[in-house]
Amino acid sequence: MPLSETALLRFLASVHPYDSLGPAPLQELAPKFRQIEAAAGAPVYALNEELQGLYLVHTGEVEVTDENGIPVSILGPRNSFGERGLTRGGRAMTSARSTAQTLLLLLPKAEFHALMASQPQAAKFFGRRRPGSRETSSLATTRVEAIMARDPVTCSGGLTCQSAAQLMRDRRISSVCVTDGDTLQGILTTRDLTARILAAGKPISTPVHSVMTPDPLTLAPSAIGSDVLHLMMEHGIGHIPVVEAGKLAGIVTQTDLTRFQAVSSGEMVSAIARAGTAEDMAKVTAEIPRLLVQLVAGGNRHEVVTRLITDIADTVTRRLLALAEETLGPPPVSYLWLACGSQGRREQTGVSDQDNCLILSDDLNPGDEAYFEQFAKIVCDGLNSCGYVYCPGGMMASNPRWRQPLHVWRSYFRGWIAKPDPEAQMLASVMFDLRPIGGEARLFADLQQETLKAAGANSIFTAHMISNSLKHTPPLGLLRGLATIRSGEHRNTLDMKHNGVVPVVDLGRVYALQGQLDGVNTRARLEAAEAAGVLSPSGARDLLDAYDLIAQTRLEHQAAQIRSGGAPDNYLAPSDLSDFERSHLRDAFVVIKTMQSAVGHGKGMLS
CATH class of the missing domain: 3.10.580.10 (CBS-domain)
Known part of the structure; x- marks a missing residue:
């Protein structure tokens, strides 16, 4: 349904750089946007096509792919695209299609150039290039x-x-x-x-x-x-x-060149979808480290790399679910397989174990449990064979505790919220990152909304979740230094996961709880928190920039390890960085520490 003039103005006022234009220019600009409704799978534009203008996603999702069909961006609400083509001769350097029912706002080419010429904020925003970024991954x-x-x-x-x-x-x-x-x-x-x-x-x-x-x-x-x-x-x-x-x-x-060009997430997904056994899939997932190196070397941003790698894990999971049903026969009642952790957030890197659970229909009969016990074992064993190793904490559907009917899951969440002891905080943190992978999605929809509403309304639970989110601190030392691990195998390194990425993940989860936001991806949570007023525009920009730098540095570290013939990990030696890089990394950690302090003092936002 098309937006009313009031709704359009309200939406644009929540999106940068339009939020900085002022009431009068925004009022003048808004009617110039054309509203386009696109069904799932509909093309928006093709490679080398003359672009009509700047696109802005209002609702839905758009996938942007390069000349080889490799996804380079997955764009949701408030994301713009097409501007690079408009500033480079008007031809599309990528292709775009909607992957869900989508409402796009199109600012025609002439209006876009007029905006760039008359509004410095817009020119700065759409003309910017992040250091080291490229438009596509190219041999x-x-x-x-x-x-x-x-x-x-x-x-x-x-x-x-x-x-x-x-x-x-x-x-x-x-x-x-x-x-x-x-x-x-x-x-x-x-x-x-x-x-x-x-x-x-x-x-x-x-x-x-x-x-x-x-x-x-x-x-x-x-x-x-x-x-x-x-x-x-x-x-x-x-x-x-x-x-x-x-x-x-x-x-x-020449073989290396062919092999480099042959590795793509699309080809891997296709091979996995046709695989007949977990062993066949394992041969494909063994190429993930090389895919990571290729994507990072091609200048792709961290959220694109982790999304593509997670898509492979999702495909593996869904194929294993299908193989389990082929082996055991049709399930006796409906079920929903969900991922949590980094897979749930679509943030997998070169180092990932499995975190998952199973919600079963309340129609479950006592005799049905044996089916799902074998079912979960087939899937979890298959994931382990494919390199997604068993969760050390047992957070898997093969554990009976995490394979329960819907009414039990409701009691789990009610109990965690009513009595937020340390274990409840930990479990709630993990389970707030749940994302459906295969089965009946309806089994989770109401549960998610009920839980967010109940959790957001319970100030004691929220306070405990905030306290829990502050346990992972950035590695800041005295005298403008970086605090490295002091002993053990990883002595003199920074833990870029637990002291780098995880603090931002925890903050994103808190903001989602405060705003009752249903997204689980960290970057999407931060953007949604800004749009909902939970996080100020300046705080959001600072935190997003800090997160991007830390996450990108972590991925580049893993890619360098793989290129050197080693296994990727999260432990980065500051001595491997230049003084310039160390300085900027420390600045990013300072931003996170500041945001943690603001949340800890009940401020939630930076001014």
Whole structure:
């Protein structure tokens, strides 16, 4: 249903930068917006299409994808899109489609440019670029260090060609780097062996140094994908060693380029949806670390990366639910599988365990429990096989406590709210992040609204939740320093999860409770809290910027670990950062500490 003039004005006044225009300019601008209703799945615009203007989401959801069909943004209410195309010749550099029933507000192109020319606030807002951000993830602009194979196979120049060929056969590779210590001397490929040994009739005992290509063309890790492509095309080669400070650091082959371009969340989701077993799915989820590296290297923002990674977990879960039903037969009563924790918030990174539960219909009969016990076991075991390891705290549907009829869940939440002891606070914090994944969503809708209303109305419970949210503190030390972990395995590092991201997650949950907001994603909660007046515009902007910096730094740290051949974790050594980066990270922690103080003193907002 179209918005009335009053409703449109009220909405625009809650969205930046329109909230800074003043009553008269806003009154003049509002009628210029066209209202467009889009059904789920309807295209908004296509790649290279001439854009009609600036789009603003009023209700619903829009997915923006790059030229390869990879999602780069999932946009909800109060998000704008299309402005980059308007400021770059009017052509769309992405595609967009609605993923739910959506109401869009379109500011035509001429009106958009007039707004940019007449209102400095709008020009500053729509013209800004966050440091390090890019519009899409592209092979051509990705650094070589994110593409190359590390620890390439090497041999000495004195090795025989037969031994070198056997080495390549055994390692299933098409080239070997010839080195003296760490110094690259040449490269030997299967093509060299064919042309210079077999075709020339030379003995297989010929030493590698007489057949190899000496002093081959190389690139540095800081080169970009287009350098690789141009070098290969110009010289007709398929292998380029990567050298840093005179030492061999890796190698890029045509296979690496193909593999890099082949990894996409869309392809992974498609493969999982067709998988016949958990083992088949595990082969796909094993590629998640490489996907994370690719997405981060492509300049994607943290909320896009974590959303795409979480979408894979959601697909795995739904496929396992279907396989469980195929194995056990139709469920005796309706059910709803929900995720909590980082999956519930759509914030999964390269390190994730599983947190889930099962709500069953109140029509459940005593004999039906055996079915759902086996059902939950199949799904939880399958998730574990796919890398989503069992929750250390047992927060899983395989635990009978978290596999109950709806009326039991209602009693759980009522009890936690009525008696907010430490365990109740912890459980309520986890369960406020619930998100339906598969089954009958209606089993949760009323429960969620009832719980938010009851929790928000109970000042004692809210006070306890606020107190609980302050237990995770930013790692701030004295004299403008950063407080690192003092002992143990992770000594002298920052815990970017529990002392970085989690404090903001906790604040977002408190704001959602205070405003009775039903979103669970942290960034969406902060934006909704601002729109609802729970959080001031200045406080929201500061906290969002701080959260973005911390979450992005955490993801980049994990991507760097994966590129180095290690397992990703959340422990960052400040010494790995520049003075500039440490200073800004500390400023972000100060913002969070300030916001925690405001909430702790009952202020809720920054002025």
